[in-house]
Amino acid sequence: MRPTCIIIGASHAAAQLAPSLRQEGWEGDIIVIGDEAYVPYHRPPLSKAYLLGEKSADELLIRPQEIYSKHNIVFRLGTRVSAINRAEKTLTLHDGERLSYDKLAICTGARVRKVALPGSELQGVHYLRNIQDVDAIRQHTGEHKRAVIVGGGYIGLETAAVLKKLGMQVTVLEMAPRVLARVTAPEMSAFFQRVHRAEGVIIRTDAVVSGFAGEDRVTAVLCADGSRLPADLVVIGIGVIPNTELAADAGLAVANGITVDELARTSDPDIVAAGDCTSHPSKLYGRIRLESVPNASEQAKTAAATICGKNKPYDALPWFWSDQYDLKLQMAGLNQGYDQVVIRGDRDHSRSFAAFYLKNGQLIAADCVNRPQEFMLSKRLIASATTVDAAKLADDRLELKSFLTT
């Protein structure tokens, strides 16, 4: 009998893992189980081009259905797995059906963190993670309507930028004293607050939401300080939670993500995992869990190789991107533990600069706004653990290539 590999989850990691299995020589069956109605699609444009209406759902697909069929990759969509039975190597689906596997890949991703506040179930209160969410949000958009965004992270700020472009009155409420507080330096937060305000978005920091008012539909957001913000649409973006329950229930090691090694192996030799749902070892940063498309894709390649008995360790440098207005933000590395921030370019007046994060004189991360060259340079300097001269980095007249030769 031909062996079967089942992939649980049908997003970015699965979209890479299934084809990579074929490329690595897997000749058995491949079944991908997804709880949405779509074959894998690009998620980053959801809060950008898709919300804006520039792209259709079909255009979001990572590749068309026929390509998977051609390579004998079978999708079971609209289907949830309710249990992994490791002893008998089967899965139980939500309707009780059982499927046998020889190799299993868990690519369950992450789900949005929800609020438990009065009124959070009202119509017009939405989260943003999948196509369905954005389709629902778009029912409430329109010129001069009022949108309140809860959470000043990347999703919140990207959404604010798009809704503003659609002609809405937009307010962002952030609980912390500054936007992007968890992920960037105060210098970056100040920059983004300046740009959003210049574009006409109202940003309120230190703002604690206490509930939502309305009969069936939301009409206002209530804040803990007693203020009340009229709203036709509320989008909540306060982070995600890794989907690790299936793995944990099956007795796999889980600690802020399914624990995998550099070959994407879980604590069961027949089960790999990849993407947002995993935590993996990184030479530069220790054990990390990333919420990122490149991480999902690259780790999935490793997982596919592992299933096929090959050895392709994963230790890629984390990187991320965000688009807001005319800003193209590219981020390399992780800035945890930085002790110095070096700014290159005019942060206070322009829309083009880079913030470099140093730790003991070594570059560990960079946030680059409309600075692709600084981004590409940073990826190389961070990966090679290079000690850099802060004064030179800050000198915008100095050729970037000069950093590669020293």
Add this chain to the structure above:
Amino acid sequence: MPKITFISADDQQYQVEAANGQTAMDAALDNMVPGIDGDCGGVAACGTCHVYADDQWLAKIGSATPGIEQDMLALTDNATACSRLACQITLGDEHDGLILRMPAAQH
């Protein structure tokens, strides 16, 4: 419906049929050409769809466009005057027969 060919650093050839209006990156991803990653989905943010065109084809598809594409390639390993990001090459019938070579690695 142009037919284009991707050639890996170790001379493996992948001929694919692209749709008019599709980018070379999408044509590669659709046909599972190994060596074109396209991590960012085609917004020129990652530089993982780096390809080379020879002079003759470069004249037809054009050199890397000023701005983000040139900037991304400026500090990409092994980039040359013949380098392009495949996500920035939009294909049409006039590109039938296009040959794009891939670098040994995209990272």
